[in-house]
Amino acid sequence: MGLNKEQIEIYDEIEQTRKDLYKNPKLDTLFFELTDECNLACLHCGSSCSPEKRTMLPKEYIFKTLKEVKDAYGSEIFIALTGGEPLLHPDFFEIVDKINELGFSWGITTNGTLIDEEMAKKLENHHMGSISISLDGLKEEHNKLRRNSFAFDKAVKGIQNVVQYTKAISMVTTVVSKLNIHSLQAIYDFVLTLNVNHLRLINIEPIGRAKDEKEYLLDYQEMDELLEFIRIHRVNKDNKMQVTYGCSHYVDMYETLVRDNYFFCTAGLSVASITAEGNIVACLNIDRYPILNQGNVKEDSFVKVWENEFKVYRKDRSAQCGECKKCNYRLACKGDSAHTWDFMLNEPRYCLRMLEKDYCNKIQDLTIEKLIDNPNALEDIFSDDSNNVKNYGLLMKSKMIYPDLTKKRSTKTFYYTCLYGPYRLYQEDLNEKENEFIGKETLKEKDNDNKPIMKKEKKAKKKPNIKPMLRLYGPPISRRIIKKTKKHRRIKQNFD
Numbered sequence: 001m002g003l004n005k006e007q008i009e010i011y012d013e014i015e016q017t018r019k020d021l022y023k024n025p026k027l028d029t030l031f032f033e034l035t036d037e038c039n040l041a042c043l044h045c046g047s048s049c050s051p052e053k054r055t056m057l058p059k060e061y062i063f064k065t066l067k068e069v070k071d072a073y074g075s076e077i078f079i080a081l082t083g084g085e086p087l088l089h090p091d092f093f094e095i096v097d098k099i100n101e102l103g104f105s106w107g108i109t110t111n112g113t114l115i116d117e118e119m120a121k122k123l124e125n126h127h128m129g130s131i132s133i134s135l136d137g138l139k140e141e142h143n144k145l146r147r148n149s150f151a152f153d154k155a156v157k158g159i160q161n162v163v164q165y166t167k168a169i170s171m172v173t174t175v176v177s178k179l180n181i182h183s184l185q186a187i188y189d190f191v192l193t194l195n196v197n198h199l200r201l202i203n204i205e206p207i208g209r210a211k212d213e214k215e216y217l218l219d220y221q222e223m224d225e226l227l228e229f230i231r232i233h234r235v236n237k238d239n240k241m242q243v244t245y246g247c248s249h250y251v252d253m254y255e256t257l258v259r260d261n262y263f264f265c266t267a268g269l270s271v272a273s274i275t276a277e278g279n280i281v282a283c284l285n286i287d288r289y290p291i292l293n294q295g296n297v298k299e300d301s302f303v304k305v306w307e308n309e310f311k312v313y314r315k316d317r318s319a320q321c322g323e324c325k326k327c328n329y330r331l332a333c334k335g336d337s338a339h340t341w342d343f344m345l346n347e348p349r350y351c352l353r354m355l356e357k358d359y360c361n362k363i364q365d366l367t368i369e370k371l372i373d374n375p376n377a378l379e380d381i382f383s384d385d386s387n388n389v390k391n392y393g394l395l396m397k398s399k400m401i402y403p404d405l406t407k408k409r410s411t412k413t414f415y416y417t418c419l420y421g422p423y424r425l426y427q428e429d430l431n432e433k434e435n436e437f438i439g440k441e442t443l444k445e446k447d448n449d450n451k452p453i454m455k456k457e458k459k460a461k462k463k464p465n466i467k468p469m470l471r472l473y474g475p476p477i478s479r480r481i482i483k484k485t486k487k488h489r490r491i492k493q494n495f496d
């Protein structure tokens with residue numbers, strides 16, 4: 001497998017930007033975890049928040065930090081207020097008044113359950129720019145994950161109030177797990193009726209409380225299903241709602257197809273956060289090991305810490321990791337997201353290569369000959385999971401479409417290709433196939449002799465004419481990368 005020439009050029013540019021940021025970090029987004037208290041105690045909470053926790057970040061340290069940041073970098077920095085449940089902070093509106101007074105724009109991440117009509121109007125009067133509300137499925141799934149039988153109804157009411165009474169850019173965030181992966185379409189259809197601007201789908205991660213809930217993590221095929229769903233639904237027919245993947249992971253062939261930018265974890269490079277205890281950290285999703293605290297706003301100057309610390313994030317962590325060093329994705333992935341990096345063992349905890357390896361291990365005893373001799377073998381193995389039957393279909397399709405190719409490929413490579421589906425052929429046989437992008441949908445087309453037609457993929461739909469998203473759905477990336485991303489989109493269109 002490998003990247004093509006243009007992709008290598010783009011990743012070289014991204015690498016250069018990354019190196020520039022290692023030397024000259026550029027603060028872009030500052031998160032304040034106002035409290036670790038929450039009126040819910042969700043199964044998958046990345047910060048292990050609950051009603052029992054009560055730490056509030058005192059407003060005077062918030063004011064001090066905001067003033068310092070304004071003096072050092074101006075008011076272009078985006079302020080993201082989160083928790084726990086940020087609306088539980090007793091000085092919430094005093095804090096946003098200060099943010100407004102200093103000229104910053106701001107947004108919140110909330111579970112939505114406390115947003116009644118009055119609260120929505122108040123948020124609007126205090127110039128809230130954007131809001132992300134969590135909805136992890138339809139009623140039953142959401143309430144199960146949230147461990148509260150009223151959570152769904154209250155969150156939906158909160159979203160409706162936001163849409164009705166505020167002008168803020170609205171986003172529903174859904175954490176996709178084994179519990180709700182099969183309801184993606186139902187979730188999408190329901191969220192569409194709420195008239196929000198964005199639906200952000202992110203996979204559940206082995207962090208916080210979800211570290212103990214490994215049975216909910218998505219496997220390779222489910223991750224593929226999620227990304228494919230986002231790719232297809234990126235923009236809906238009426239240009240009403242945009243669907244996007246979070247900043248979470250390097251996603252190989254889905255890069256730029258499921259979000260606007262290439263994967264680039266900017267924790268400690270342009271994203272910083274203050275925890276409810278006042279600790280200065282890179283991103284609130286990263287493990288809360290004391291060793292990763294860079295300082296504390298109760299004692300230190302945030303700006304000094306930002307400019308002189310964060311060294312662990314300002315170097316290529318994949319360079320010291322055995323797994324990463326032998327990984328084909330390293331040039332583009334660079335150790336993946338900091339929030340799934342195990343800083344104690346210095347290795348990734350959950351990444352594309354690991355998912356692929358797990359998947360391979362599951363079926364390593366099957367040879368391609370066995371499959372061809374006994375096509376039911378794969379189905380038997382995965383008979384409890386209808387999704388896996390898809391792979392059997394892909395195997396047959398690959399064989400049908402590429403009889404010549406498959407003849408000359410080694411058994412091992414063919415086996416691998418069959419498992420991962422035809423789009424992997426794009427990577428492996430790029431040179432042979434002259435950069436054809438073989439989308440999954442193209443495989444459905446057949447001519448009169450029932451042979452598949454290699455039809456060009458439809459051009460990407462025009463982006464919806466909706467307000468540009470403030471930076472709530474992931475850290476920003478530099479203009480340089482955005483420029484390059486546009487170039488890459490053009491390259492992709494040329495393939496189509």
Ligand code: SF4
Binds near residue numbers: 040041045050084085
């Ligand atoms: S996931 Fe959000 S709503 Fe749930 S406990 Fe954590 S902070 Fe609260």
Ligand code: SF4
Binds near residue numbers: 249264267271284340
């Ligand atoms: S990818 Fe990086 S910036 Fe994004 S949530 Fe993870 S650690 Fe934070």
Ligand code: SF4
Binds near residue numbers: 351
């Ligand atoms: S091993 Fe995982 S984290 Fe490391 S470069 Fe490969 S995909 Fe990225």
